[in-house]
Amino acid sequence: TQLLEQSPQFLSIQEGENLTVYCNSSSVFSSLQWYRQEPGEGPVLLVTVVTGGEVKKLKRLTFQFGDARKDSSLHITAAQPGDTGLYLCAGVSRGSTLGRLYFGRGTQLTVWP
Amino acid sequence: GAVVSQHPSRVICKSGTSVKIECRSLDFQATTMFWYRQFPKQSLMLMATSNEGSKATYEQGVEKDKFLINHASLTLSTLTVTSAHPEDSSFYICSARGTGARYGYTFGSGTRLTVV
Numbered sequence: 001t002q003l004l005e006q007s008p009q010f011l012s013i014q015e016g017e018n019l020t021v022y023c024n025s026s027s028v029f030s031s032l033q034w035y036r037q038e039p040g041e042g043p044v045l046l047v048t049v050v051t052g053g054e055v056k057k058l059k060r061l062t063f064q065f066g067d068a069r070k071d072s073s074l075h076i077t078a079a080q081p082g083d084t085g086l087y088l089c090a091g092v093s094r095g096s097t098l099g100r101l102y103f104g105r106g107t108q109l110t111v112w113p
Numbered sequence: 114g115a116v117v118s119q120h121p122s123r124v125i126c127k128s129g130t131s132v133k134i135e136c137r138s139l140d141f142q143a144t145t146m147f148w149y150r151q152f153p154k155q156s157l158m159l160m161a162t163s164n165e166g167s168k169a170t171y172e173q174g175v176e177k178d179k180f181l182i183n184h185a186s187l188t189l190s191t192l193t194v195t196s197a198h199p200e201d202s203s204f205y206i207c208s209a210r211g212t213g214a215r216y217g218y219t220f221g222s223g224t225r226l227t228v229v
Contacts, residue, residue, distance in 0.1 A: 103159075
């Protein structure tokens with residue numbers, strides 16, 4: 001059972017298009033992170049959201065944490081080929097004593113020039 | 114920023130041998146380290162969580178005797194794949210979390226293990 005449902009799994013778009021990746025759960029998270037991973041490398045943290053309803057912007061990337069802290073979204077405006085990669089959402093379940101980070105299945109994004 | 118060094122980045126070993134992968138936190142003390150396994154185009158699968166000085170907590174389905182984890186200091190954790198088989202070939206990634214008000218988990222760059 002996947003604690004975090006991430007969609008879509010694959011996304012192939014043209015340069016300049018907008019896209020949104022969703023991360024949903026029935027569980028409450030104390031924090032949620034978004035990562036980007038290149039082939040053969042470890043994930044790189046993009047953002048951490050902590051407060052319900054929080055919105056964070058990182059250049060063309062907008063991250064939102066749901067009011068109930070059960071879901072999050074990543075929106076990319078005017079995607080560029082350099083945005084290509086595996087995007088992962090991950091959350092720390094509220095009450096977790098070990099601080100286990102639960103990952104979604106990932107979204108493989110390909111942006112064509 | 115926080116840096117985690119993982120090595121080797123690539124290793125090829127013969128079936129039946131053991132391989133050790135190291136994960137070091139370079140500029141912070143990692144009270145907790147996590148080991149993940151990742152298959153091509155898939156997400157990270159948590160294998161085990163280790164706290165410095167105590168036994169690792171393994172996820173269901175992960176063989177403790179096959180994947181030995183040692184977290185002997187606040188800056189070093191090792192994963193040893195014992196009696197490796199071709200099906201153990203995968204991308205292994207470590208992650209470290211420090212003390213204090215840290216929400217982020219710093220990841221190593223991964224180790225590509227190929228068992229032949």
